[in-house]
Amino acid sequence: MNNFDYSRASDVSDAIRLLTADPGAKLIAGGTNLIDLMKENVERPSRLIDITRLPLRDIEETAGGGLRIGALVPNSDLAYHPLVEQRYPLLASAILAGASAQLRNMASVGGNLMQRTRCAYFYDTTTPCNKRSPGTGCSAIDGLNRNHAILGTSQSCIATNPSDMSVALAALGALVHIAGPSGQRTLALTDFHRLPDDKPHLDTNLGSGEIITAIELPAHGFARNFSYLKIRDRLSYAFALVSVAAALELEGNAISEARLALGGVAHKPWRSLEAEAALRGKAATPDHFGHAADLLLQGATARSHNGFKIELARRAIVRTLMQAANATPQSQAHKKIA
Amino acid sequence: MADTTIPERIPINLVVNGERRALEVVPWTTLLDALRDRLELTGTKKGCDHGQCGACTVLVDGRRVNSCLTLAVMKDGAEITTIEGMARDGTLHPLQQAFIDHDAFQCGYCTPGQICSAAGLLAEGRARDADEIRELMSGNLCRCGAYPNIVAAIEQAMSRS
Amino acid sequence: MKAYVGTATSRVDGRAKVTGAAKYAGEFSAKGLAHGFVVEAAIPRGRIVRIDTHEALKVAGVLEVLTHVNRPPLADTDDAWKDEVAPEKGSTFRPVYDDRIKFNGQPIALVVAEDWETAKFAATRLYVEYEEEAFATDLESERDRATEVEQPHKPRGDAAAAMTRAAVRHEADYVLPNEHHNPMELFATTVVWDVGGKLAVHDKTQGVQNVHKFLCSVFGKKPDDIRVISPYVGGAFGSALRPQYQVVLATLAALALKRSVRVVLTRQQMYGLGYRPMTIERVALGAKPDGTLDVVTHEAVAVTSRYEDFSRNDTGWAEQLYKSPNSRSSHKLVHLDVSTPSDMRAPGAASGVCALECAMDELAIALKLDPIELRLKCYSDRDQSDDVPYTSKQLRECYARGAEAFGWSRRDPAPRSMRDGKELIGWGMATGVWEALQMPVAVRIVLTANGHAEISCAASDVGTGTYTIVAQVAADALGLPIENISVRLADSTLPQAPVEGGSWMAASSAHAVLGAAEEIRRELAGLAKAIPGSPLAELDAADVALADGMVASRTRKGAAVSIADVMRHSNLERIEKEKLNEFAEDKSHARNTHSAVFAEVKVDEELGVIRVTRVVSAIAAGRILNTKTGRSQIMGGVVWGIGMALHEETVMDHRFGRIMNPNFAEYHIPVNADVHDIDVIFVDEPDERINKLGIKGIGEIGIVGVPAAIANAVYHATGKRIRRFPITLDKLLE
Structure with a gap:
């Protein structure tokens, strides 16, 4: 681990001030990803700004019928919050599919959005990696890439975003509230993370000196027809090969609204409005779901070891949509896939 | 900070197993290293140091966490319960007794973390059947493969609490 | 009295393990304990041209950086580095020995500091220059270069001819990858340095005497100079059969600095130890x-x-x-x-x-x-x-x-x-x-007048239950309740045992206990018979058994003297017997x-x-x-x-x-x-x-x-x- 200074932020503006004063500084809350990366010497912040004492721990209803979740709410508190369980069970399910009970107790909502890729080359400081050391090259493109992205990749990077929570948030149309040196702003979750293009060292569109203050969920929670399905190499405590968040609004068997997002396949949660639009007005059938899957996976490219992900994702999408349509969401504890 | 400078120590207070402990830590010191190396509470184990095995699980303000990914300086004022604080007046915690009864360990190295994690699980009240115990205990690896016995031990402790 | 052997007896070391009292190799402390952090090679093959330790040594709290350049002497013959489990053919890897890089992740330096975090930090301030050489690590692409190993199984019949005439044939390649043991405990050694220069080495090992002999040989020490202790081992599964490099580095540092040193490997570094070969x-x-x-x-x-x-x-x-x-x-x-x-x-x-x-x-x-x-x-x-x-x-x-x-x-x-x-x-x-x-194992039993027996042996318990089965066998053989038995294991000064592996320790240690217990029985029988008016006086010693805390006739019910009485009459506080058990070759x-x-x-x-x-x-x-x-x-x-x-x-x-x-x-x-x-x-x-x-x-x-x-x-x-x-x-x- 490198040497660093430690400061405790007293409020949000103090955090912004500390961040702005020291370009090498990083915010720390749960620490579950940052400390891990610091121990690997991948992250080497000059200063850690402890924000755990900021008043960002509330979950409150918004005037529009949605939910505003403070950035410091621990993942497990969010998953088990009665309003989330009742109105946004897709989000609860996705959170519970990730990490372990201990890590969910520690990790904050804001931190979850900031977690970095599990690409093995990113983690190994002896190998080239554009995300860790811009300009050194991508070792994964011609290397071990079984876990890597099939969508939205670039010649610079094929890493994936490892978050489960973000996939559900993308599907639900969540907003990210941000405070920074020039005031407050809001980004759609789907615009929060970015594709690697030629700047893979940037995971998100968060500007310098900015801090996530809250996540906002719109009123529509898809509490009846939803499912989160995570496919991985062991049955728990592993990162996704592919995960699917699906939510439907049904009138009879007809789809009036559809949401679909993928995890484990791209540098950000992968959502396609086109695929969702194609489902609207259609019957909830495997054929229509397959068509939506094809639209969502349009442009998917395989590297040497991850070609299976394309077919796996296609099947997982159809399956998850069927689970949603049948109102038989995937249990995260009972491992038989519904 | 210069390339070879050691950061300054910061005084903190922890309430460990009910006892107030004052210490000075460099910000990079994890709660795990503080417990093991500074407070000589070696019951809490280091198995990976990266939040991937659960051997370092302790309760912080009643919640189970990985102490290896927790900076001690950030827990100033917190109440910590480690395996050394589970038994009361020489009487084993029901989970400790259940782990012995069901032979829920072999080498014993993951055991303190398993027991602290199980204590957290019981407090959370989210596990209602064996599958839910399995899932919610999956953050605690056991290389000896005692999982079925661990589940049985937790079921015993659950039924008696 | 009930027999313990064959029953579902709970682990005798259970309480220590569920309370956190059981201490593993990296958990022993000592006055002035220094901490070593290993620096690994980042290339698979070549040589070290230069290690720049200058900046690392500037870090406050750093005591020393040991490399092949400045290390104290180590044995320089292959024989000296061979432990009892080493492959016959080849030369054991020697950490920080010379400038050669033999595998990626090889230890090339040990940073020693006042605390572990400082050592780990200073390790990032070390700069290594390599001369890289062509290398190969892929079994499948190098398959054609395979060389035959001598096998104990002689061919029988004519396999080729039989295969040609077989009515039904099946032939296929099955590919099994490299696997790592990954015991939960990190490999660790704490060397406690004594003013006289003697070392108590707390090591994660499946064989304290193997490590003891190895260290004496590598460091040119007399047997009394080093003691290796490993009462609890957090899993091993074979990975700790051979002395691993951290025990060499910790000992090297302790001798160099004349103080106690602990070296704990990271999980990542443990992938530079042994593994199941692909x-x-x-x-x-x-x-x-x-x-x-x-x-x-x-x-x-x-x-x-x-x-x-x-x-x-x-x-x-x-x-x-x-x-x-x-x-x-x-x-x-x-x-x-x-x-x-x-x-x-x-x-x-x-x-x-x-x-x-x-x-x-x-x-x-x-x-x-x-x-x-x-x-x-x-x-x-x-x-x-x-x-x-x-x-x-x-x-x-x-x-x-x-x-x-x-x-x-x-x-x-x-x-x-x-x-x-x-x-x-x-x-x-x-x-x-x-x-x-089954292997030769020796056990010592000390029976004290209060009816308590201590069984000791250098064997390890790596989670396998050796403590418990030794206690069970001893309890039955000595006719004592298991609560009266204490077991000491995994100290190189205790009676002889091989490494714990190959599934041989249960049978081997159990029969060693029987052997030593038989000596105790014989002695007690003789003493009991000699007591004036002994009800056993007329009996042959062979007809006397130990049961329920008594020295008792196997044949005549009620003819018995309590062990406590025997000891008191004989004016003995303790009886100590040590016996090596060897199995006849068959x-x-x-x-x-x-x-x-x-x-x-x-x-x-x-x-x-x-x-x-x-x-x-x-x-x-x-x-x-x-x-x-x-x-x-x-x-x-x-x-x-x-x-x-x-x-x-x-x-x-x-x-x-x-x-x-x-x-x-x-x-x-x-x-x-x-x-x-x-x-x-x-x-x-x-x-x-x-x-x-x-x-x-x-x-x-x-x-x-x-x-x-x-x-x-x-x-x-x-x-x-x-x-x-x-x-x-x-x-x-x-």
Whole structure:
């Protein structure tokens, strides 16, 4: 681990001030990803700004019928919050599919959005990696890439975003509230993370000196027809090969609204409005779901070891949509896939 | 900070197993290293140091966490319960007794973390059947493969609490 | 009085383990303890041109940076570096010895500081310049360079001719990847330096006396200068059989600095230790139309390092299991720029039997035979290699009991024929086999007048239950309640024991206890008879037993004197006896343990997700000393088998010659959610020949056969035969 200074932020503006004063500084809350990366010497912040004492721990209803979740709410508190369980069970399910009970107790909502890729080359400081050391090259493109992205990749990077929570948030149309040196702003979750293009060292569109203050969920929670399905190499405590968040609004068997997002396949949660639009007005059938899957996976490219992900994702999408349509969401504890 | 400078120590207070402990830590010191190396509470184990095995699980303000990914300086004022604080007046915690009864360990190295994690699980009240115990205990690896016995031990402790 | 042997006795070290009181190697403290952090090589082959330690030494609290340039003297002959488990051929790796880089992740420096974090930080301030050399780390691309290893199994008959005439043939390659032991405890050594220069070495090891001898040899010390202690070991599974480099580095630093030093490896660094070597196992079976085997050939090509030839018996197991007039086996090694492999739970057998048992399943399908029926048709009552019978072999009973418990008769043999909704159900089985070895072990018993006995021995308990079974055997032999027995293990100054491995420690230590207890009994009998008016006076010493705290007649009820009275009358505070037990060599019989493993998998038909829902493991391993800890041992083996079948693989990028998943996040071992019902059946297997108690070890047998049973179940479920392990879902989707 490198040497660093430690400061405790007293409020949000103090955090912004500390961040702005020291370009090498990083915010720390749960620490579950940052400390891990610091121990690997991948992250080497000059200063850690402890924000755990900021008043960002509330979950409150918004005037529009949605939910505003403070950035410091621990993942497990969010998953088990009665309003989330009742109105946004897709989000609860996705959170519970990730990490372990201990890590969910520690990790904050804001931190979850900031977690970095599990690409093995990113983690190994002896190998080239554009995300860790811009300009050194991508070792994964011609290397071990079984876990890597099939969508939205670039010649610079094929890493994936490892978050489960973000996939559900993308599907639900969540907003990210941000405070920074020039005031407050809001980004759609789907615009929060970015594709690697030629700047893979940037995971998100968060500007310098900015801090996530809250996540906002719109009123529509898809509490009846939803499912989160995570496919991985062991049955728990592993990162996704592919995960699917699906939510439907049904009138009879007809789809009036559809949401679909993928995890484990791209540098950000992968959502396609086109695929969702194609489902609207259609019957909830495997054929229509397959068509939506094809639209969502349009442009998917395989590297040497991850070609299976394309077919796996296609099947997982159809399956998850069927689970949603049948109102038989995937249990995260009972491992038989519904 | 210069390339070879050691950061300054910061005084903190922890309430460990009910006892107030004052210490000075460099910000990079994890709660795990503080417990093991500074407070000589070696019951809490280091198995990976990266939040991937659960051997370092302790309760912080009643919640189970990985102490290896927790900076001690950030827990100033917190109440910590480690395996050394589970038994009361020489009487084993029901989970400790259940782990012995069901032979829920072999080498014993993951055991303190398993027991602290199980204590957290019981407090959370989210596990209602064996599958839910399995899932919610999956953050605690056991290389000896005692999982079925661990589940049985937790079921015993659950039924008696 | 009840006997303890054969019962479900709880672990005697249980309380220490559930309270956190049990101290492991990296948890001993000492005044002025310094901490070492290892720096590893970042290339697989070449030499170190320069290590710049300048900046690291500037860090406040750094005491020293030890490298090949400034290290204190180390032995310079291969013989001096050979431990009792080292491969015969080759030269043991010597840390910070010279400028040569032999594998990626090799330790090249030790930063020693006042505390661990400082050492770890300073390690990032070390700059190393290498001269890189061409290297190779890929077994498959180097397969043609394999060289033959001498094998103990002589060919029988004419395998080539038999294969040509075989009515039904099956031949295939089965590929098993490198796997790492990954015990939960990090490798660690705490060397406590005494003012006189004597060292107490707390080491993570399966053999304190092996480490002791090794350290004395490497550092040119007298036996009294070093003591090695390892009372608790947080799992090892073979990884701690040989002294590992951290014990050398910690000792080196302690001697250099003249103070106590602790070195703890990181999880990542542990991937630079030993591992189960990747093997390509080629099995060919030729059968007659009636399903009897005519020929078996088994060839293994395995990884080893460039500096040591490590090989185990992968290919000889068909000699034990299946009658076949013709057989041939060979074992080849490919030397690569990697660290030397090591024994890992059931070394050789876990891989070799996996291939053999998958092949047998494929042959059964070709013959349209039930897999158990095929195995019964080929059942061998003799070890064909030496043409001798077994001391005991209740494998038939394993098949029968296992099949019954599993419900095998309800299996529809057609692949893809059984399902539960969207899941395909597969039922597979396989045979397991391991050796029942026994080694010389000495035990000391100190019986005190208060009726307490202390049993001591240098043997280790790496979670296997040695403390408990030693206490059980001693309690029975001395006629004392188990609460009155205390057991001291794993101190190099205690009576002789080999490394704990190969499943030999239970039988070996148990009989050593019996030997020492017999000396105690004889002494007590003599003393008891000599007491004036003794009710035993007329008896032969042989007719006197120890039971219920008494020295008592075996034949005459009520004729007894309490041990306490004997001691008091004899004016003795304690009786101390030490006895080395050696087993007579007997080549007239083969000694093995066996198992029949049955596995149920449920495979999601669309997504390929595999769940192992049930495993039945029927074990024939003589008399089981402790049914509780024994069941746990087998269960642990089954969990290992699940990992081997579905999860475990050390992945290397051969462009860098570097392991890319050296952690618990991407090197997957089974988690709680991966493990469901495991039913362990111990089949009765009386064995009066093997040893007095009729016991065999069970540390290994639990894993053998499990990966094959699961692979066979996956085939039965899906109709897909996966021969490259682990069976991950992408392979089912292909």
